[in-house]
Each structure stands twice: as C-alpha cells, then as structure tokens.
Amino acid sequence: MIFVNIVYFCAQRKYWILLDILIYELNDYTMRTFSPDDENNKKLVDFLKKLGLSASEIKTVTNTEIEFKKGENVCKQGSFASYIMILKEGWLKSFVENIHFKSTVFKITKPFSIIGLSCLYGDNHYHFGCQAITSSKVCLVERVVFDDIIRTNNKFASEIIRMYSNSLQNLYDRLNSISNKQSLSKVCDSLIYLSEKIFESNVIPIIITRRDIAELSGLATENIVRILAELKSANAISVNKKEITILDMDMLKRFSCFG
Amino acid sequence: MIFVNIVYFCAQRKYWILLDILIYELNDYTMRTFSPDDENNKKLVDFLKKLGLSASEIKTVTNTEIEFKKGENVCKQGSFASYIMILKEGWLKSFVENIHFKSTVFKITKPFSIIGLSCLYGDNHYHFGCQAITSSKVCLVERVVFDDIIRTNNKFASEIIRMYSNSLQNLYDRLNSISNKQSLSKVCDSLIYLSEKIFESNVIPIIITRRDIAELSGLATENIVRILAELKSANAISVNKKEITILDMDMLKRFSCFG
DNA sequence: ACACAATATTGACAAATATCAATATTTATT
DNA sequence: AATAAATATTGATATTTGTCAATATTGTGT
Numbered sequence: 001m002i003f004v005n006i007v008y009f010c011a012q013r014k015y016w017i018l019l020d021i022l023i024y025e026l027n028d029y030t031m032r033t034f035s036p037d038d039e040n041n042k043k044l045v046d047f048l049k050k051l052g053l054s055a056s057e058i059k060t061v062t063n064t065e066i067e068f069k070k071g072e073n074v075c076k077q078g079s080f081a082s083y084i085m086i087l088k089e090g091w092l093k094s095f096v097e098n099i100h101f102k103s104t105v106f107k108i109t110k111p112f113s114i115i116g117l118s119c120l121y122g123d124n125h126y127h128f129g130c131q132a133i134t135s136s137k138v139c140l141v142e143r144v145v146f147d148d149i150i151r152t153n154n155k156f157a158s159e160i161i162r163m164y165s166n167s168l169q170n171l172y173d174r175l176n177s178i179s180n181k182q183s184l185s186k187v188c189d190s191l192i193y194l195s196e197k198i199f200e201s202n203v204i205p206i207i208i209t210r211r212d213i214a215e216l217s218g219l220a221t222e223n224i225v226r227i228l229a230e231l232k233s234a235n236a237i238s239v240n241k242k243e244i245t246i247l248d249m250d251m252l253k254r255f256s257c258f259g
Numbered sequence: 260m261i262f263v264n265i266v267y268f269c270a271q272r273k274y275w276i277l278l279d280i281l282i283y284e285l286n287d288y289t290m291r292t293f294s295p296d297d298e299n300n301k302k303l304v305d306f307l308k309k310l311g312l313s314a315s316e317i318k319t320v321t322n323t324e325i326e327f328k329k330g331e332n333v334c335k336q337g338s339f340a341s342y343i344m345i346l347k348e349g350w351l352k353s354f355v356e357n358i359h360f361k362s363t364v365f366k367i368t369k370p371f372s373i374i375g376l377s378c379l380y381g382d383n384h385y386h387f388g389c390q391a392i393t394s395s396k397v398c399l400v401e402r403v404v405f406d407d408i409i410r411t412n413n414k415f416a417s418e419i420i421r422m423y424s425n426s427l428q429n430l431y432d433r434l435n436s437i438s439n440k441q442s443l444s445k446v447c448d449s450l451i452y453l454s455e456k457i458f459e460s461n462v463i464p465i466i467i468t469r470r471d472i473a474e475l476s477g478l479a480t481e482n483i484v485r486i487l488a489e490l491k492s493a494n495a496i497s498v499n500k501k502e503i504t505i506l507d508m509d510m511l512k513r514f515s516c517f518g
Numbered sequence: 519a520c521a522c523a524a525t526a527t528t529g530a531c532a533a534a535t536a537t538c539a540a541t542a543t544t545t546a547t548t
Numbered sequence: 549a550a551t552a553a554a555t556a557t558t559g560a561t562a563t564t565t566g567t568c569a570a571t572a573t574t575g576t577g578t
Binding site: 096097098099102103104106117118119120121122123127128150151154157158160161162164165166167168169171172173174175176178179180181218257258 | 355356357358361362363365376377378379380381382386387409410413416417419420421423424425426427428430431432433434435437438439440477516517
C-alpha cells in the first residue's frame with residue numbers, strides 16, 4: 001500500500017489542504033473471491049446477517065479485503081473518502097489530529113464493526129484518521145455500494161442508524177471527558193471505556209499502550225504513567241507487563257464523576 | 260414547564276445518577292391543532308417536505324409545539340430521552356457538561372433543524388444538554404413516532420442518515436479543535452464555525468455571548484475577551500456592541516490551521 | 519429615566535499540565 | 549543471543565490556561 005502526500009493551497013477554500021492519496025496495491029487479497037471456510041469469515045457473515053444483509057449483499061461487501069500491519073494507516077484524515085470499512089480481524093484506533101500530529105483518539109474498534117459511516121454523505125473527506133494497533137483485516141466497501149444497500153434494505157438502514165446513534169453518544173461522552181474534566185478523571189474515563197465498551201473485561205491488554213491511553217484521554221504520555229501509578233497505589237488497578245487490571249471499578253467511577 | 264431533579268444512587272450501575280424529569284404542562288400550544296397560516300409554519304413544512312415527509316407525517320411531527328424562553332433548558336443531559344426535537348424558531352446551543360456544570364458547547368442550532376437524533380436508539384438518555392439562547396419554538400416528536408416514520412419512509416431515512424453524517428463530521432472537527440489546539444486556534448475555529456456553518460455571514464450577532472464562544476472553544480470566558488482583543492488589534496475582526504465582524508477570514512484560517 | 523442584573527473587561531496570580539532530559543525496560547530484528 | 553528500536557518511567561522545569569477580584573459596560577424591567 002502506498003501513501004502519496006500532497007500539500008497544496010486550495011484557492012477556493014483559501015486553505016492549505018493536506019491531501020493523502022491512499023493507493024491500495026492490487027494483491028491476492030483484493031483479487032480473491034469470498035471463501036466461507038475460515039472461522040473469522042463465518043463470524044463476519046453472522047455479524048452482517050444480523051444487520052439484515054442478504055447473501056448476495058454480504059458477498060458484495062466482503063469482496064475486497066485488505067490486511068494492515070500494526071501501525072499502518074487504514075485511512076488518513078483529510079484524504080478523499082472512497083470507502084466504508086468493515087473490521088474483520090484485529091484492532092484499530094480512530095482519532096483526530098492537528099497539523100503538528102498531536103492526536104486525540106475517540107474510538108477503539110474491535111471486530112466486527114463498521115468504520116467511516118460519517119463519510120457516507122457530506123463533504124467526501126475523512127474528518128478523522130484510523131490506524132491499526134494490531135495487524136488487522138478490513139473489508140473495503142465503496143461508498144456508492146454501501147449507499148445503494150441502505151436505500152433498498154430497510155432493516156440494514158435501521159441498524160446503521162443504530163450505529164450512528166451509538167457513535168454520537170460515544171463522542172458526546174468522550175468530548176465531555178476530554179474537555180470538561182481533570183487528568184485523573186480523564187484517565188479513569190478511558191479505562192472505564194476500554195474495560196466496559198471495548199474489551200468487556202476488567203483486564204486491558206498491553207496492545208493498548210500508554211500512548212494510546214494518553215491520546216484517548218487527551219493528555220501527555222508521561223502523565224498517564226504518573227496517574228496509573230497513582231491509581232495503582234490506591235489499589236484501583238494493578239499493572240504488569242501484559243495488562244492493566246481494574247480492581248475497583250467503583251473507585252474509578254467515583255473519580256470519573258467528581259473530577 | 261417543570262423540571263424535577265432527582266439524584267439517586269443506581270445500585271446496578273454503581274453510579275450516582277442525576278435524573279431530570281422534564282414535565283411539559285399541557286397548554287394552548289400542546290393542545291393546538293396545526294395551522295398552515297403563519298409564515299414560519301410554511302418554512303417548517305417546506306423543510307419537512309424536502310426531507311421526504313408526507314402531509315400526514317408532517318402533521319404528526321408538528322403536532323406538539325413548545326415555546327422556550329431564553330436560557331431555558333430544552334433537554335437535560337442524563338434525563339430520559341422521550342423526544343426528538345425540531346427547531347422551528349430561535350436558536351439553541353447543545354453541550355456536554357460535567358457534574359460541576361463546566362460545559363462545552365458542540366453545536367449551535369438554527370431553524371430548521373432536528374435535535375436529539377443520537378437518542379433515537381441506544382441507552383434512552385440524553386448524553387448532552389440543550390438550552391435556548393433566544394426564545395425558541397420547538398416541535399416535540401415522540402421517539403417511537405419518529406422511528407416509525409424512518410422505518411417506513413426510505414427517503415426520510417436517507418435524509419436522516421445524511422444528518423447523522425454531518426453531526427459526526429462536525430463533532431470530529433470540534434473535538435480536534437478543543438483537544439489538539441491552542442487557545443488562539445480554538446477561538447478562530449469557533450468564529451469560523453459560527454460564520455460559515457451557522458450564520459452564513461461574516462457577522463456574528465451578540466446573541467452569541469463571550470461565554471458561548473468560551474464554551475464552544477473549551478476555554479474560560481476571560482480568555483475569549485483577551486483573544487478577541489488580540490484578533491481585533493491584528494485587524495482580523497472588528498467588535499462592537501451588536502456583533503463581531505470577521506474582516507480577514509484568511510488570517511483566521513491560518514491561525515486555526517497552524518495553532 | 520433609574521435601579522438592578524447580566525455580561526464584558528482587565529490585571530495579578532495560581533494551578534494544571536506539557537515539555538524536556540535522562541534512564542530503564544521491553545520488544546523486535548538480525 | 550546480541551543489538552537496535554520502541555515503549556515506559558521519573559524528576560525538574562516551562563508554559564498555558566484557569567481563577568479570582570475589581571471594575572466597566574450593557575441590557576431589562578418598572
């Protein structure tokens with residue numbers, strides 16, 4: 001996969017634009033036809049069935065699959081939004097970043113989820129970036145294809161609306177945390193989010209780095225280290241090489257609420 | 260209209276909940292039948308027609324109309340989400356706030372817009388608050404009614420999805436500004452947002468207070484005053500009792516981008 | 519027109535958080 | 549296994565932004 005970065009001055013919008021053109025090299029994945037054997041494919045199909053897609057629609061949306069290595073960009077903020085993405089395997093983080101690459105993560109994505117719904121209509125550019133935090137497999141669905149299905153499949157449209165609702169609610173919560181709270185509360189919010197919404201466990205694995213928690217909380221990495229040490233000494237969490245374990249969720253929620 | 264505030268400890272969620280029950284008193288407005296005379300009603304009907312609603316659907320969603328005075332709460336964060344709202348007259352601000360009432364505004368709403376789409380599905384509580392910044396008239400539509408229309412009216416569903424896309428894009432932009440930028444850039448972003456997206460003019464009227472700009476930028480009111488003075492002395496804006504006028508949008512955009 | 523309340527403004531200062539630098543630890547690569 | 553690279557940790561310090569207090573201005577209701 002190739003990124004071509006073009007910075008140009010857009011006369012009409014009087015604005016510098018960082019245009020990142022994402023070129024997927026045609027490879028075995030993009031060329032392969034859908035095979036229902038593999039375990040993950042089965043789960044993906046189940047997920048899509050539950051959303052109300054027919055067999056042929058499922059075939060359409062799973063037709064093009066791309067593998068991303070850890071750290072690779074799945075989509076770049078500001079680039080042309082060609083695809084809606086379905087995460088089949090691995091973990092992604094979605095974020096907004098400024099021109100100096102200071103970045104704020106607003107969502108961690110697990111399989112099986114849809115990424116890029118915000119680009120379905122609107123100004124055709126991704127307003128966020130997305131990066132693989134582990135090696136991941138993603139199905140790319142052209143926007144028009146996705147739009148067609150929504151227009152013809154009521155059940156699917158309704159499920160997509162449900163996802164939009166959830167995305168908005170999540171964003172309101174994140175914005176409230178990042179903008180209105182102090183550092184301790186922000187970190188607690190991030191840990192609660194990761195535990196309850198993402199990993200559905202009191203254990204947060206080390207695939208989430210200190211830096212990820214920092215970007216999720218809108219803080220500097222060094223502060224995360226300090227606050228985690230604080231929470232550890234309060235017996236709210238325990239920390240080892242492999243994971244962060246939440247020992248006292250009540251305490252985290254009190255900190256989250258009153259900070 | 261009456262607010263009943265109940266603070267209770269939710270044992271299941273191990274969380275203090277501030278439950279604000281919003282009781283609308285039945286009055287002439289809620290009892291009145293739809294009258295197509297008045298000018299604003301006509302515009303509202305046009306708006307709803309463009310969204311693909313039939314005459315009877317329009318009648319349904321405009322049936323209950325409530326007037327809010329300046330400063331009144333239209334909906335309270337954390338309260339039970341019963342209604343989707345359509346703004347017919349006036350201006351609202353939507354925000355997230357923490358327990359100490361530090362609040363961040365993420366959207367200014369003008370007529371004719373729909374508020375509360377994020378509550379259509381999900382956990383049944385408003386994740387944001389909304390307040391009238393001028394006296395306003397709002398149509399309340401029960402969630403189930405709104406949901407029914409979406410399920411049966413494809414065109415409308417598609418338009419609603421368009422709104423969701425826009426809301427998400429706006430939120431990403433706001434989050435990027437509030438979380439990743441410095442104060443000058445944040446204020447410029449707010450002014451650009453107000454000018455381009457809300458008032459569609461280089462003049463921002465005084466119905467938007469310094470405090471509103473502060474909440475929109477995620478800063479303290481005093482800092483807004485200082486930064487506006489800075490922008491004024493740079494000839495980027497001019498300020499008088501009635502309005503802020505943007506003189507040099509390019510400059511604001513450069514500040515916004517590089518800050 | 520007057521009094522009161524809300525909003526705007528300014529300066530001094532405090533608090534929170536980021537930054538920088540140095541080092542330790544862990545993971546990845548050959 | 550050795551080395552390099554990435555991530556984590558700690559302390560000292562700088563910067564940004566918020567807070568507080570005092571005052572000015574504007575808007576509102578009688």
